[in-house]
Amino acid sequence: MNSPDLTDANWFKSTYSSGQGACIEAAALPNAIATRDSKDANSPILLFTRDGWRYFIGAVNRREFRD
Numbered sequence: 001m002n003s004p005d006l007t008d009a010n011w012f013k014s015t016y017s018s019g020q021g022a023c024i025e026a027a028a029l030p031n032a033i034a035t036r037d038s039k040d041a042n043s044p045i046l047l048f049t050r051d052g053w054r055y056f057i058g059a060v061n062r063r064e065f066r067d
Contacts, residue, residue: 004029006045013038
């Protein structure tokens with residue numbers, strides 16, 4: 001996936017964010033979902049395809065990332 005232009009990205013935090021500092025922000029792009037650390041706008045950005053994002057969120061909801 002090529003690096004998209006994020007200049008005009010509309011970043012948002014989940015309504016489930018607790019304000020405890022462990023949040024991410026996401027931005028819906030035409031062909032991808034971008035994520036970053038909500039405390040650091042200059043942090044590295046993870047890009048997901050739309051299908052990859054749906055799979056990731058599903059895995060989180062199924063608690064597949066347990067310790």
